[in-house]
Amino acid sequence: MKKGEENKAVEKTESPCPPDGVCTTEILKNKSLVIKTDEFGSTYTQIIDSETTSVIVYQYNRIVKGNLQDANYREEIFFEISNSDTELNLTNKELQQTKMLFGRFCFCRGQTGYYKVEEGKLNLKKTNDNITLNLD
Numbered sequence: 001m002k003k004g005e006e007n008k009a010v011e012k013t014e015s016p017c018p019p020d021g022v023c024t025t026e027i028l029k030n031k032s033l034v035i036k037t038d039e040f041g042s043t044y045t046q047i048i049d050s051e052t053t054s055v056i057v058y059q060y061n062r063i064v065k066g067n068l069q070d071a072n073y074r075e076e077i078f079f080e081i082s083n084s085d086t087e088l089n090l091t092n093k094e095l096q097q098t099k100m101l102f103g104r105f106c107f108c109r110g111q112t113g114y115y116k117v118e119e120g121k122l123n124l125k126k127t128n129d130n131i132t133l134n135l136d
Contacts, residue, residue: 021062027131028055033080033099035114043114045078045101053080056133076103077117077135081124088124095122 017023032050037043047055055078062073079098081088090097100117124133 017060021060023058023060026057026059028057030083031055031080033078033101035099035101043101043116045114052084053082055080056131058135071107073106073108074103075105077101078103079117079122085124086126088122090122092120093118095120098122 028047030050030053031047032053033055034046034048035043036046058077060075064071064073077100079095079100081098088098095117100122101114102117103114105112121136122133123135124131
């Protein structure tokens with residue numbers, strides 16, 4: 001654990017995943033997602049403290065065989081939910097109510113970085129301390 005992360009409320013779970021990778025889902029409790037743009041127009045995220053929201057991070061890491069350089073491939077999906085929400089059913093541009101971003105990181109020119117998600121469907125249900133979600 002890094003210095004300063006002692007009080008970080010995180011739950012990490014395994015997620016359904018393609019057979020060539022490892023997938024995880026993290027729930028960063030009492031955090032908020034801030035979307036920023038750098039001087040080159042690239043989007044990046046900052047996660048800050050919040051009493052009213054939590055951030056969900058889904059990550060896929062492709063398993064790299066051997067010592068191939070530049071073969072790493074990772075995808076991430078970030079989005080924010082209100083701590084008071086018990087159910088969400090969002091479609092297409094409504095997904096931006098959660099500040100949803102898709103990130104791709106690889107040696108694939110012109111395709112790496114973060115992108116706003118404006119097509120798809122999110123169904124989320126919270127009961128007690130459990131969150132069930134389906135994201136297409």
